[in-house]
Amino acid sequence: MKLLEVTLRNFLLILFSVLAVWAILLYAFLSSSITANQDAQLESRKNTLIEFLEQNRDQIGQISQMDRNVELRHVDVVKYSTMIDQYKDTLFSTGISASPIKYRKLTTRYRNPDTNIHYQLSIYDQKVDDNILLRNLVIGVVIFFFGILAFLYFFNKLMLTKIWRPFELTLSKLKNFDLQKHDVIEYEQTGILEFNELNKAVENLTIKSKKAFESQKHFVENTSHEIQTPLAVIKNKIELAFQNPKLSENNAKILLEINEAANKLSKMNKTLLLLSRIENNQFVEQHEINISSLTRKTLGYFEDKIDAKRLTIHQDIAPSIKVKGNKLMLEILITNLIKNAVYHNIEDGFIEIRVIENLFLIKNSGEEITNSEENFFKRYKSGVNKSVSTGLGLSIINKICDVNNYKLNFHFFKSTYLMEVEFP
């Protein structure tokens, strides 16, 4: 739920309950003041009536006929003495089917001084219909509520979106922020203190991240460079030691093993260096590259290995498919894809290569995989563990696709692997 919606919802909830309480109070107040008003009217009618009776004592019996809202009843002296003026709500049915109507009744007493008869005198007055009052009130409240709602809606739309704009802007910058591609998100002054602080914090954070990222990048690159020289020394010393005619077979074996280890280290180092250089966007030059011929040429390098494993090659390479990209990166990408398919293949297996339009697809047989798909590209996690490979080839493939916005799809089913690179 959006912040605006949450605020609006809570506000409306509160507003609604406030309005409801207010309506109840208003209703109580209104109806009590109406009753008070009516009571006062009844009082004055009573006074008029009593005045009239005083002057026309002989007509006392006809009073009910004269005014249908007046009722006269005899009472005894005892009751008369205890009676006081009383206001009361009462119901009256005028007909059989009609629903009873609410009346306000004033009960008072009267003694005819001529006949010394005691009376109870009731005066009726129809009440204002409560239901109508209530209905009107509810309608009023609802109209008011929706009025506020509509107002808030447009207010939010116009004002709040405008007020929150700097925030949305910062947010979208953060969302699209890529340490590899962008510099820091620079501080931007807004009219609002909180957003200013946010922008400042964002700037600081990105500066720090950028610095950490840069130093990490350089660390990898520098370390790899530094390692090259001692590695060169080791390898050269071994080569020189090989020349010694007095070298025993045993020592030769030891040297050979050292050499193997040094080779592996050197290869790994070169790959790490390559990875870091791809990450550092050091391959920027873009050309139109014919990947059809590149694929055929690369396949040629692996002829020996393909023959040795007796692999069957199915090729479906359309002539001169061209892709825009960096020549070296595409070379490395395709070499690694083919290499991967050859090395992780089984004897008498197959490789299927298709180059069509903007698609490079390679399918190969192999050993069943022990890795989960997510881990597949992570460094050093190559499940098919062969001492010759550094396990970094897939990382390179992944990195190159990542940097160039090539879409890389990978599937495997039992012992068949499929890699697909979709060029933009």
Add this chain to the structure above:
Amino acid sequence: MKILIIEDELNILKNIREYLEKEDYICEQATTYAEGMDKVTVYEYDCILVDINLPGGNGLKIVEKLKESNKLEGVIIISAKDSVEDKIAGLELGADDYLTKPFHLSELNARIKSVYRRKSFSGANQFTLNNLILDYSEKLLRINEKPIKLTKTEFELLQYLIANKNRVIPKDSIAEHLYGDHIDQADSYDFLYSHIKNLKKKMIENGSQDYIKSVYGMGYKFETD
């Protein structure tokens, strides 16, 4: 042949010298940019090996200087930086080759010979040993004047072995030379073995001596003596 090695890493310098001096090359050395520049301007060499990162300056400047003064030396850049830009820059400045550390001394030796062959017009375009002639420009092997049909790989293999004759050439050095960097080595050795076997067979069948020797599984040696 007179060679100048401009390299600040003393260990590497020593290794290169040790290897090349056995070829009867005269090796001079410089360990800083200034020293390198001095030697280059004063003396003449057949081949110059230069590192890019030198104390006091960039090795590429030395290459530039050589080019400016129209000297005929073969120049090979040795760098720890495996960067295409540097490689292109170096070659554009007039360097003849570019080698990335770590490299095999046998590879360096072969490159020096190849650069020297290209640079010198003395007609040293073939290698002769007894009844065997290896013609570099024609890419042809002759035994007793008879041309022998070799595959491209076999020819390159033989050329590499001869460039480092009487040395033990590590298997990985040969494999890297033949297959390039992008192929992992371990099973390259099997292919190497079969190429060597075929090459030996062709040579012996056509009346050549058996020059190619395997040494303790370390590598191979082209023995002339």
